[in-house]
Amino acid sequence: MSLRLLITDAMWDRIEPLMPADPVRGRRWADHRRTLGAIAWKYRTCSPWRDLPRELGPFQTARKRLIRWAVDGTWERILAAILSAADSADDIGWTVSVDSTVCCAHQHAAGARKKGAPGRSEPDDHALGRSRGGLSTKVHLASDSHARPLxxxxxxxxxxxxxxxxxxxxxxxxxxxxxGGPRTRPTTVLADRAYSSRAIRAHLRRRAIRAVIPQPADQIRHRLRQGQAGGRPPGFDPEAPKERNTVERCIARLKQWRGLAMRTDKLALAHEAALHLAAILIWTRS
Structure with a gap:
């Protein structure tokens, strides 16, 4: 997979002004576009770092840059700037869908220290858990109405x-x-029955966000058994959930990157940084 196919000229024109400037002292950054292409190639193909093609530069540079920019918040700042430009162009659909997806973890993802390194926002469990399917990580996300991650x-x-x-x-x-401050409040939130709880509905009601969340059968039965004490059923538009396919399409876009569909990183910090890079490229491509 060539660098041209990963980051096109049009995409780079939007990303380049947002990249960190060269340090005042010390060595200059290696070519940012090549480094981003190297990271994207690794996660798009799910290849080991050492198998990085020679034309994409040393694998140590790409790997260190991924972690360094995750620690200092560079990936999140770039994504926020791209979202800001999209919002200025009225290109964000504020009917937001929320869901999650499970990514199986490769055996190489295990074995990191039990506690995250000091100074990093790394969870103690490294976002790895064991269930019937073995080690896995769950990615929770919100997408706009055009199937792009927010x-x-x-x-x-x-x-x-x-x-x-x-x-x-x-x-x-x-x-x-x-x-004005950043926009944090969508107009509508769509979610499935797993998110039907009083706490979530109260949270959305406090923020004046319309909730479109169906009730599971056990909650309906419990409310009916209580009679008048059970209160009124929450409002629900049966047509609105048809738009919830946007988050499923967003998940499908992210999982086209094989290194995101199957986690190989020991650190949750690295896996989340790769997710942010994929989101950046999805937004710039659109």
Whole structure:
């Protein structure tokens, strides 16, 4: 897979102004475009770092840059800037869908230290959990109405969807090009029955966000058994969930990257950074 096929000239024109400037002292950065192409090639093909093609530069440079920019928040800043430009062009669909997907973990993903390194936002369990399917990581995400990722959050594979909902919603922060703080509130949130809880509905109601979440059968039965004490059923538009395919399409886009569909990184920090890079390229390609 050539560099040209990973990052086109049009995509690079949007990304280049957002890249970190060369340090005032010390060695200059290696070619940013080649480094991004190297990281994208590794995760698109799910190849070992040492198999990186020679024309994409030393694998040590790409691997260190992935971690360094994850630690200092560079990947998130680039994605936020691209989202800000899209919002200025009225190119973000604010009917947001939330869901999660499980990524199986390769045996090479295990074995990191039990506690994250100091100074890094690395969870102690490295977002790895064991279930019937073995080691896995769960990616929680929110997508806009055009199947593009707005926020990403990783947890252990056995973790539930509902407890991560507020973390995903907190990740939606689109800076405005003019005055005012970042936009954090979509107009509507679509989710499946796994997110049907009083806490989630109350959270959305406090923020004046319309919730389109169906109730599972056991919650309906429990409410009916309580009679009048059970209260009224939550409002639900049966046509709106048809738009929830956007988050499934967004997940499919991310999992076209084989290194994201199957995790090989020991650090959750690296896996989440690769997810952010994939999101950056999805937005710039569109």
């Amino acid at each position: 926020a990403l959050h990783v947890t252990a594979g056995q973790a539930g969807d509902a407890p991560a909902f507020e973390a995903v919603m907190a990740g939606i922060r689109v800076p405005r090009s003019g005055l």
